[in-house]
Each structure stands twice: as structure tokens, then as C-alpha cells.
Amino acid sequence: MTPSPASVVADPAGLADVTRSDAALRRFLHGLPGVDQVGADARAAALSTRSIKTTAKAFAIDLAVRMIDLTTLEGADTPGKVRSLCAKARRPDPHDASVPATAAVCVYNDLVGLAKAELGGSGVKVAAVSTAFPSGRASLAVKLADTRDAVTQGADEIDMVIDRGAFLSGRYLEVLEEIAAVKQVCSEGGADAHLKVILETGELATYDNVRRASWLAMMAGADFIKTSTGKISPAATLPVTLVMLEACRDWRDATGAMVGMKPAGGIRTTKDAMRYLVLVNETVGTDWLTPDWFRLGASSLLNDLLLQRQRMSTGRYSGPDYVTVD
Amino acid sequence: MARIEVRKTYKLYVGGAFPRSESGRSYEVADTKGRFLANAALASRKDARDAVVAARKAQPGWAGATAYNRGQVLYRVAEVMEGRRAQFAEDVQRAEGLTTRRAEGAVDAAIDRWVWYAGWSDKLAQVLGGTNPVAGPYFNFSIPEPTGVVAAIAPQDSSLLGLVSVLAPAVVSGNTCVLLAAEERPLPAITLSEVLATSDVPGGVVNILTGRVAEVAPWLASHMDVNALDLAGVDDTALRRELEIAAADNVKRVRRAGHVDWSADPGLERVRCFLETKTVWHPIGV
Known part of the structure; x- marks a missing residue:
């Protein structure tokens, strides 16, 4: 009988053993139990019907705000835009000081220094998308230099993309080593940048692949696993997030270590955000319901959360005139 | 063999679609003698919110259409109303307890009113705007622009003519509208929503809710x-x-209620109500 995935990774020697060769790693990843696609879809759909109202809703709105990685990843990003994004991250609603700050801002590498200077000691982290984001099509040397650049500018978090081409053609070891090499760079020179690994689930085709990629990222030392770049449709979906959260749960059961989770892209409304929070609560439990272990990669979501918050605090419906134009 | 009755479900009209009330509620509509007519959807605050979102979404496109095009679209509404004249007359007769002849008269007046307002779409700027005299090398223009999203509570007495007289002047200039139909006489408004859905009016330009005025x-x-x-x-x-006070929070334009004879010549007063005048200076020559 082959040993269970959990018992393999629980033991450092076992982990070293399956990552020793491409063939061993493939055997391990393909030995993971398959995902019941219909079941995952149905479970996610069932959980998304939960109704969150009144005080629970108020709590969830503030929690969601605190979990946001406020993101701008456009070719047209200007220093001015990043400055205003940072101001918004520190104080999302200028009229209401009781709104908490977001978890982080997420920008391209070249704007990290600027964002870092803007955010100062506010506690809002700066995340940089590195490793030839969003395609990941560059040599390892370029990817590592890209990451190093962001880390030396002071990025607190690195969002890297995996090489989907290598993953889909079965060169798992290459993907694993690449993640491990980037992870190495994140702690160079006394830095301690958290590494988020973007699986780009929209390109992985099956839930089985999503589960394999999740395990692969965690085996390589990811601090967070993240669904998507936001540049590909579909981006984050509830079932995919469910599969990844299950991987986080199984990983902790096996190794005792927690890995964070970040769905990104396509989360636009308060209702969407609530569904993700319910999913987290029901899949991995309350330990993950903090910005340290769960993030929402979004930009327009924050405005909708603020509108809902204004509605709850003033008792009347608000409108887009009362939030920023992004 | 007896035919099975095909009953109609009276629904809301929001964003070009016909949803039931989000609350799942409905209320009984009776004629003037208290006889049951239909169950109409009882709109909740969330239906009102959805309608406002739809109206806001449709507003730039509707205001951005050429005045000529808006006039054509609104005239098309009158054409389709004309085709449903008998249905409207029956609705109005049952709702207001009129004789057949008077109900038909009210429907004709409503269609004519709609045509009259439709004709104004490309004439408003000339009449309500203009070129202002200035003592300098400038042109100075005043241009009427739509206010935006108009929420209207339709007249309770005149279920079709009054409704048209409130709705048409609001949308002709490029506003979009959320309209709460007459509480006890909502059926002509629902028929009108079916007309709007099958003419060329973009979804969301007119949104019609049925329900309690005091609630919505x-x-x-x-x-x-x-x-x-x-x-x-x-x-x-x-x-x-209470409504006037609530409306003051974001300085809404409020058109106060008052007794109106809906059959009288309306003039442009209701159109002007929901317009903003933009005045621009433009240098001559240079």
C-alpha cells in the first residue's frame, strides 16, 4: 500500500524523498485523491446561500476590509494613482475614521518604493507582483532578479506566478525548485518577505490540477497560495477557493503548519466577499479568519463594502458619488 | 372542452426585466367596488435599491443618446400604446371605475400626452436654453442637462394619464426614472411597463415598482x-x-405634491423641474 500524502509530507525525510526526482514528485502529486468536481461545485453553491445580516454583517464587512489587498496592476499605473491608492488603503472612508485600514496594497515592482514611502509606519503592507507577472514567461535568472528588486525596495510580500507551462507539461520539479528559489530570495539579506504563490487556476483546467498545484506550492515553502493574477478569466471562483482551502486544511493536519489563502480577481461585491468568508469559516475554521491567513485580492470590492457600511451606519442607501472613482 | 384560464402574474419592471419582488410578497388589487382584480408584487426597499442601481446604470447612455433619437424612441412607445389601446382602456376602467367612453378618453389623452412630450426632446434646448448676451469677445451659452435619476411617486387618482404626465417629462430630457405606481391602481402602470419593454426604450431608463408608498x-x-x-x-x-426632509440630505430636487388637473395642458413646467442648466463661456476667434 502506498503511504498517504499526509504521512509523506509529515516527515521531513519523506518530503525530501518525493522531491528527489521529477518522477517521484509526479507519483506523489498524482497520488493525491481526486477532486469530486460536482461535489465541490455543489458544496460551494450551497454555502453561498447563507444569509449574513445585521451585527454579523457589520462584523464581516469590517473583517473583509481588513483582509483586502488593494490592488492596481495596470500598464497605465502612475505614481499619482499609487499614492491615492495608498491613501485609500490607510483610510478607506475619509468621512468615517472607524473604518479599518486594508491589509496591504498590491502593485507592480517598480512602484514598491513609492508605496512603501507613502504607507510609512501605517501597518499597511506592500505586496509586489514579481517573477514576470502575469505570464511568468521569463528565465529563472530574470525572475529571481525581479523578486530581488522588489525585496530590496522593501516589499513586505511577494506575489509570484508559477510557470503554468512547466506545470501543465508535467515538469513539477522545475516548478517546485523555482518556487523554492524565489522563497530563498525573499529572505536574502535579512529580509523577511512573505511569499504568495499564484497558481492561475483559470489556466489549470481541472480541480485535480488545482489541488496538485496547491500541494506543490506548499511543499516548496509558500506562505500563501493565491488563485489568480486577475488577468485571466475565470479568476477566483468559490469552488476553486474551496479546493485550495481544503489543501490548506489537509496541509495543517499533516504538518501542523498554516498556509494562507488569497482569492483574487472577480470579487466585486459585498455579497461575494461574504461568500468567501463563509467558505473559509466552514472549510478551515476561524483560525484562518484573520488578515494574517486570508486575503482578498480586489480593487472595486472596497467601494462596495464602504457603500454597505455607510448604509448600515446612516440607515439610508448610499451611492457611487460618496466613494472614490478608481 | 373548457379552456383552462391563463392567469397573469403582475410583476415589477426593473432594469428592463420583470422580476418578482425580492421579498416574495404580493398584495391584492381591487377595483373601485372592492372586487378582486389581481395580485400585484409588493415592492420592498431592496427592490427600490435595485431599481435605483438599474436607473443609474442606464442614465449616461440615455442622456448621451441624441435628442432626436430619444424623441424617436419615446414616439415608438406611443405607437405601441396605441396598439394596446383596448387593454389600457379596460385596465383604466376597472381601476378608476369609469364608463367605457371615459376610460377610452383617458387612454387617448395619455397616448397624446406621450406623443406631445416625445416631440419636445429635440426642442427643449432651444426653448429652455439659449445664447446669453455678454459684453466681451465671448459666446455664452446656457444648456439644459438632465438631473440624473428621478424617483417619482405616481398620482394615486389618475392611474394612466397622471402616470404618463409624471413619467414622460422626466425621461424626455435624458433622466432615468424609478416610478412607484399608484398604490391601489397599479395595473395600468404594469401594462405600461410591458409597452416600455417591447418598444426601444433601453432597460433601466424606466423602472416601475408597485407597492406601498409609505413603505418604499x-x-x-x-x-x-x-x-x-x-x-x-x-x-x-x-x-x-418626512420625504422632503429626507430628500434634503443630498439636496435632491423635489417637486412638491399639489392638486393637478391631469387633463389640462401641462406646459413645460414638469420638464424644467428635472433639468440643470449648464452655462459655458466660449471665446470668439483666437
Whole structure:
């Protein structure tokens, strides 16, 4: 009988053993139990019907705000835009000081220094998308230099993309080593940048692949696993997030270590955000319901959360005139 | 063999679609003698919110259409109303307890009113705007522009003519509208929504809710994304005052209620109500 995935990774020697060769790693990843696609879809759909109202809703709105990685990843990003994004991250609603700050801002590498200077000691982290984001099509040397650049500018978090081409053609070891090499760079020179690994689930085709990629990222030392770049449709979906959260749960059961989770892209409304929070609560439990272990990669979501918050605090419906134009 | 009756479900009209009330509620509509007519959807505050979102979404496109095009689209509504003349007459007769002849008269007047307003779309700028005299090398123009999203409480007495007389002047200039139909006489409004859905009016330009004025109107009046409020159908003075106060929060334009003879010549007053005048200076030559 082959040993269970959990018992393999629980033991450092076992982990070293399956990552020793491409063939061993493939055997391990393909030995993971398959995902019941219909079941995952149905479970996610069932959980998304939960109704969150009144005080629970108020709590969830503030929690969601605190979990946001406020993101701008456009070719047209200007220093001015990043400055205003940072101001918004520190104080999302200028009229209401009781709104908490977001978890982080997420920008391209070249704007990290600027964002870092803007955010100062506010506690809002700066995340940089590195490793030839969003395609990941560059040599390892370029990817590592890209990451190093962001880390030396002071990025607190690195969002890297995996090489989907290598993953889909079965060169798992290459993907694993690449993640491990980037992870190495994140702690160079006394830095301690958290590494988020973007699986780009929209390109992985099956839930089985999503589960394999999740395990692969965690085996390589990811601090967070993240669904998507936001540049590909579909981006984050509830079932995919469910599969990844299950991987986080199984990983902790096996190794005792927690890995964070970040769905990104396509989360636009308060209702969407609530569904993700319910999913987290029901899949991995309350330990993950903090910005340290769960993030929402979004930009327009924050405005909708603020509108809902204004509605709850003033008792009347608000409108887009009362939030920023992004 | 006896035919099985095909009953109609009366629904809301929001964003070009016909949803039931989000609340799942409905209420009984009776004729003037108290006989049951239909179950109409009883709109909730969330239906009002959805309608405002739809109206806001449709507003730039509707205001951006050429005045000529808006006129054509609105005229098309009158064409389709004409085709449903008999249905409207029956609705109005049952709702208001009129004779057949008077009900038909009210429907004809409503269609004519709609045509009259449709014709104004490309003439408003000439009549309500203009070139202002200045003492300098400039042109100075005043241009009427739509206020935005108008929430209107339709008249309670005149279920079709009054409704048209409130709705048409609001949308002809490029506003979009959330309209709460007459509480006890909503059926002509629902038929009108079917007309709007099958003419060329873009979804969301007109949104029609049926329900209780006292329940829904306060949410529309306090809504920060509504730009103007027409209180034509609010008969209760205490509620009227409350709505006016709520509307002041974001300085909505409020058209107060008052007794109106809907059959009289309306003039441009209702159109002007929901317009903003933009005045621009433009240098000559250079």
C-alpha cells in the first residue's frame, strides 16, 4: 500500500524523498485523491446561500476590509494613482475614521518604493507582483532578479506566478525548485518577505490540477497560495477557493503548519466577499479568519463594502458619488 | 372542452426585466367596488435599491443618446400604446371605475400626452436654453442637462394619464426614472411597463415598482444616489413632509405634491423641474 500524502509530507525525510526526482514528485502529486468536481461545485453553491445580516454583517464587512489587498496592476499605473491608492488603503472612508485600514496594497515592482514611502509606519503592507507577472514567461535568472528588486525596495510580500507551462507539461520539479528559489530570495539579506504563490487556476483546467498545484506550492515553502493574477478569466471562483482551502486544511493536519489563502480577481461585491468568508469559516475554521491567513485580492470590492457600511451606519442607501472613482 | 384560464402574474419592471419582488410578497388589487382584480408584487426597499442601481446604470447612455433619437424612441412607445389601446382602456376602467367612453378618453389623452412630450426632446434646448448676451469677445451659452435619476411617486387618482404626465417629462430630457405606481391602481402602470419593454426604450431608463408608498417612498427619498424626487402621488401631508426632509440630505430636487388637473395642458413646467442648466463661456476667434 502506498503511504498517504499526509504521512509523506509529515516527515521531513519523506518530503525530501518525493522531491528527489521529477518522477517521484509526479507519483506523489498524482497520488493525491481526486477532486469530486460536482461535489465541490455543489458544496460551494450551497454555502453561498447563507444569509449574513445585521451585527454579523457589520462584523464581516469590517473583517473583509481588513483582509483586502488593494490592488492596481495596470500598464497605465502612475505614481499619482499609487499614492491615492495608498491613501485609500490607510483610510478607506475619509468621512468615517472607524473604518479599518486594508491589509496591504498590491502593485507592480517598480512602484514598491513609492508605496512603501507613502504607507510609512501605517501597518499597511506592500505586496509586489514579481517573477514576470502575469505570464511568468521569463528565465529563472530574470525572475529571481525581479523578486530581488522588489525585496530590496522593501516589499513586505511577494506575489509570484508559477510557470503554468512547466506545470501543465508535467515538469513539477522545475516548478517546485523555482518556487523554492524565489522563497530563498525573499529572505536574502535579512529580509523577511512573505511569499504568495499564484497558481492561475483559470489556466489549470481541472480541480485535480488545482489541488496538485496547491500541494506543490506548499511543499516548496509558500506562505500563501493565491488563485489568480486577475488577468485571466475565470479568476477566483468559490469552488476553486474551496479546493485550495481544503489543501490548506489537509496541509495543517499533516504538518501542523498554516498556509494562507488569497482569492483574487472577480470579487466585486459585498455579497461575494461574504461568500468567501463563509467558505473559509466552514472549510478551515476561524483560525484562518484573520488578515494574517486570508486575503482578498480586489480593487472595486472596497467601494462596495464602504457603500454597505455607510448604509448600515446612516440607515439610508448610499451611492457611487460618496466613494472614490478608481 | 373548457379552456383552462391563463392567469397573469403582475410583476415589477426593473432594469428592463420583470422580476418578482425580492421579498416574495404580493398584495391584492381591487377595483373601485372592492372586487378582486389581481395580485400585484409588493415592492420592498431592496427592490427600490435595485431599481435605483438599474436607473443609474442606464442614465449616461440615455442622456448621451441624441435628442432626436430619444424623441424617436419615446414616439415608438406611443405607437405601441396605441396598439394596446383596448387593454389600457379596460385596465383604466376597472381601476378608476369609469364608463367605457371615459376610460377610452383617458387612454387617448395619455397616448397624446406621450406623443406631445416625445416631440419636445429635440426642442427643449432651444426653448429652455439659449445664447446669453455678454459684453466681451465671448459666446455664452446656457444648456439644459438632465438631473440624473428621478424617483417619482405616481398620482394615486389618475392611474394612466397622471402616470404618463409624471413619467414622460422626466425621461424626455435624458433622466432615468424609478416610478412607484399608484398604490391601489397599479395595473395600468404594469401594462405600461410591458409597452416600455417591447418598444426601444433601453432597460433601466424606466423602472416601475408597485407597492406601498409609505413603505418604499422613504427609501427613495433618502437614497443618496437619487437626484430628484417627484411627490405627485403622496397624499399624506405628514409623509410628504418626512420625504422632503429626507430628500434634503443630498439636496435632491423635489417637486412638491399639489392638486393637478391631469387633463389640462401641462406646459413645460414638469420638464424644467428635472433639468440643470449648464452655462459655458466660449471665446470668439483666437
